[in-house]
Amino acid sequence: xxxxxxxxxxxxxxxxxxxxxxxxxxxxxxxxxxxxxxxxxxxxxxxxxxxxxxxxxxxxxxxxxxxxxxxxxxxxxxxxxxxxxxxxxxxxxxxxxxxxxxxxxxxxxxxxxxxxxxxxxxxxxxxxxxxxxxxxxxxxxxxxxxxxxxxxxxxxxxxxxxxxxxxxxxxxxxxxxxxxxxxxxxxxxxxxxxxxxxxxxxxxxxxxxxxxxxxxxxxxxxxxxxxxxxxxxxxxxxxxxxxxxxxxxxxxxxxxxxxxxxxxxxxxxxxxxxxxxxxxxxxxxxxxxxxxxxxxxxxxxxxxxxxxxxxxxxxxxxxxxxxxxxxxxxxxxxxxxxxxxxxxxxxxxxxxxxxxxxxxxxxxxxxxxxxxxxxxxxxxxxxxxxxxxxxxxxxxxxxxxxxxxxxxxxxxxxxxxxxxxxxxxxxxxxxxxxxxxxxxxxxxxxxxxxxxxxxxxxxxxxxxxxxxxxxxxxxxxxxxxxxxxxxxxxxxxx
Amino acid sequence: xxxxxxxxxxxxxxxxxxxxxxxxxxxxxxxxxxxxxxxxxxxxxxxxxxxxxxxxxxxxxxxxxxxxxxxxxxxxxxxxxxxxxxxxxxxxxxxxxxxxxxxxxxxxxxxxxxxxxxxxxxxxxxxxxxxxxxxxxxxxxxxxxxxxxxxxxxxxxxxxxxxxxxxxxxxxxxxxxxxxxxxxxxxxxxxxxxxxxxxxxxxxxxxxxxxxxxxxxxxxxxxxxxxxxxxxxxxxxxx
Numbered sequence: 001x002x003x004x005x006x007x008x009x010x011x012x013x014x015x016x017x018x019x020x021x022x023x024x025x026x027x028x029x030x031x032x033x034x035x036x037x038x039x040x041x042x043x044x045x046x047x048x049x050x051x052x053x054x055x056x057x058x059x060x061x062x063x064x065x066x067x068x069x070x071x072x073x074x075x076x077x078x079x080x081x082x083x084x085x086x087x088x089x090x091x092x093x094x095x096x097x098x099x100x101x102x103x104x105x106x107x108x109x110x111x112x113x114x115x116x117x118x119x120x121x122x123x124x125x126x127x128x129x130x131x132x133x134x135x136x137x138x139x140x141x142x143x144x145x146x147x148x149x150x151x152x153x154x155x156x157x158x159x160x161x162x163x164x165x166x167x168x169x170x171x172x173x174x175x176x177x178x179x180x181x182x183x184x185x186x187x188x189x190x191x192x193x194x195x196x197x198x199x200x201x202x203x204x205x206x207x208x209x210x211x212x213x214x215x216x217x218x219x220x221x222x223x224x225x226x227x228x229x230x231x232x233x234x235x236x237x238x239x240x241x242x243x244x245x246x247x248x249x250x251x252x253x254x255x256x257x258x259x260x261x262x263x264x265x266x267x268x269x270x271x272x273x274x275x276x277x278x279x280x281x282x283x284x285x286x287x288x289x290x291x292x293x294x295x296x297x298x299x300x301x302x303x304x305x306x307x308x309x310x311x312x313x314x315x316x317x318x319x320x321x322x323x324x325x326x327x328x329x330x331x332x333x334x335x336x337x338x339x340x341x342x343x344x345x346x347x348x349x350x351x352x353x354x355x356x357x358x359x360x361x362x363x364x365x366x367x368x369x370x371x372x373x374x375x376x377x378x379x380x381x382x383x384x385x386x387x388x389x390x391x392x393x394x395x396x397x398x399x400x401x402x403x404x405x406x407x408x409x410x411x412x413x414x415x416x417x418x419x420x421x422x423x424x425x426x427x428x429x430x431x432x433x434x435x436x437x438x439x440x441x442x443x444x445x446x447x448x449x450x451x452x453x454x455x456x457x458x459x460x461x462x463x464x465x466x467x468x469x470x471x472x473x474x475x476x477x478x479x480x481x482x483x484x485x486x487x488x489x490x491x492x493x494x
Numbered sequence: 495x496x497x498x499x500x501x502x503x504x505x506x507x508x509x510x511x512x513x514x515x516x517x518x519x520x521x522x523x524x525x526x527x528x529x530x531x532x533x534x535x536x537x538x539x540x541x542x543x544x545x546x547x548x549x550x551x552x553x554x555x556x557x558x559x560x561x562x563x564x565x566x567x568x569x570x571x572x573x574x575x576x577x578x579x580x581x582x583x584x585x586x587x588x589x590x591x592x593x594x595x596x597x598x599x600x601x602x603x604x605x606x607x608x609x610x611x612x613x614x615x616x617x618x619x620x621x622x623x624x625x626x627x628x629x630x631x632x633x634x635x636x637x638x639x640x641x642x643x644x645x646x647x648x649x650x651x652x653x654x655x656x657x658x659x660x661x662x663x664x665x666x667x668x669x670x671x672x673x674x675x676x677x678x679x680x681x682x683x684x685x686x687x688x689x690x691x692x693x694x695x696x697x698x699x700x701x702x703x704x705x706x707x708x709x710x711x712x713x714x715x716x717x718x719x720x721x722x723x724x725x726x727x728x729x730x731x732x733x
Contacts, residue, residue: 263593264594335578337542
């Protein structure tokens, strides 16, 4: 039976509609995977000699044990953000004569094959082997330690699912958890109560009494059983498998009325953004990225490279423009046939999108004014970048949108989410960021800072004046691509 | 008046639609019948310019649909759930469509009040997003939205599917009322021969893309259709 479930899994991967299309993305992910594998492996191999070199006199194993708790917390954090238990996949299996327990076990055991469980092994095993080679402890002791460490990692694996199930719906409930972790970390840092040291001492005990390695194994089993019970009890359509129906938010955004004909489109876009997870998170990310400048403005290394500040300026004032604009019109993919068949002139549709993005650039530019603290030059650069974004980059993004063929699921989180990504998104980044940088760099180098900024400013203004024409032209292009876009947005896929 | 001439659609060398000529006079209610893969939805999609015909053209009130967008002002449709916007409440969706069809809130409210029966208290004022409604209720919203702004042409793909019996009967009445004035052209497809012969004055049968029957509805039509669709079965029985 397990074999059959695995063959289903295999088919779902290789027969997915997106397999061929996103091969470039797969390669990129592959490289990322290789990179992390290599990095962890190097760290695992180098750990023992590094400790010998930098902490002479310390027993490496004891030192490592002291950091295990911190590592586990970190691991839990990134697993919480990135790893999911694919419970939705069991829905079609519910009707078939397969034991509930078997399906549940399958889902849980499958989670063991996750990349996240593979990474810690790359540290534990080489480090363990190094210790065996050094023979400070007996081979059996080290093996017990390795088993205990793997047990702890897997406990985190299963604990994460429990935490996720109970907290993802209610992010606010996480605040006390995060707060208590912060308190424990604080007590540790100020050496009031060093929980990591106590945890380390606990692990050291394993070296004395190897049979204690059974405890982490027991913890894994407890968490596994807990997950099993939890999943089995929720093996009904109306429990976890069905999304919770929330009371509708009925903010009408009536203030958009003043935009006349464009009002319905703006309202629709604003509702789309506020009521769906992915676009909403995009907004939060944009606000976070306002702080991006802090990294560069105060840093002496960049002071002689004003061209770099252009890049920062384009980024800060245009982060929402980039994140949102690159997926126009894929945000509306779910109802693109409606947009095409209803009485919606494409020009108005695009003008409304351009208006929304312009608004975001203006807001971000205003929010970035405190950077005046770093001097008027920075301030001026940011303002002019905003104008350039509005005038030149918005039409470029709208134009690039006509190459979009991939649907976006509004309800998925944008973290590590490459849905809707295609070659377009990569290629459009170049003119968006590099062109203003290049223009500025050349003129700044050969004429002056002021004239370089003026040129960007004028380009932005010209773009703004010609926007109507540009949108007419872009609308024609959308019209020509219409059938391919409708067809593409119909495909569901990663 | 809707005219299709020399209309074909070919996918990977297979002809999925082939209509030499079809005229639909203004005010007519036309029922499109055919087994799965007959080309009903393909025809509707071409009429809405969502699919490009391989050859031929469709004219909607003298406008070539693939070249000019003006037909959108007087044509409305509900094909499938991709015509709904999942994150809106039914009211918001109706008002949005109303905005597009130049109807203000009061106009839309007036229209909606005539559908209270049809909604059966399950649609309005529920504070639910469309994506959280059942398939049947979503369909009700889609159908009513297609009636906003008194369009001249209404296209409904399988409006009876997924509806409960009471709603099916109410929908039949709505369609009959609409066609009574002979001003609105209605195109409907259905797998339910009884319903469609009841509400449509003309029935067109498609089979693997070909137009095989074109009947003005009479008392004999239902029998004729039933005989036609069971012919394979009868042949087998005889053999």
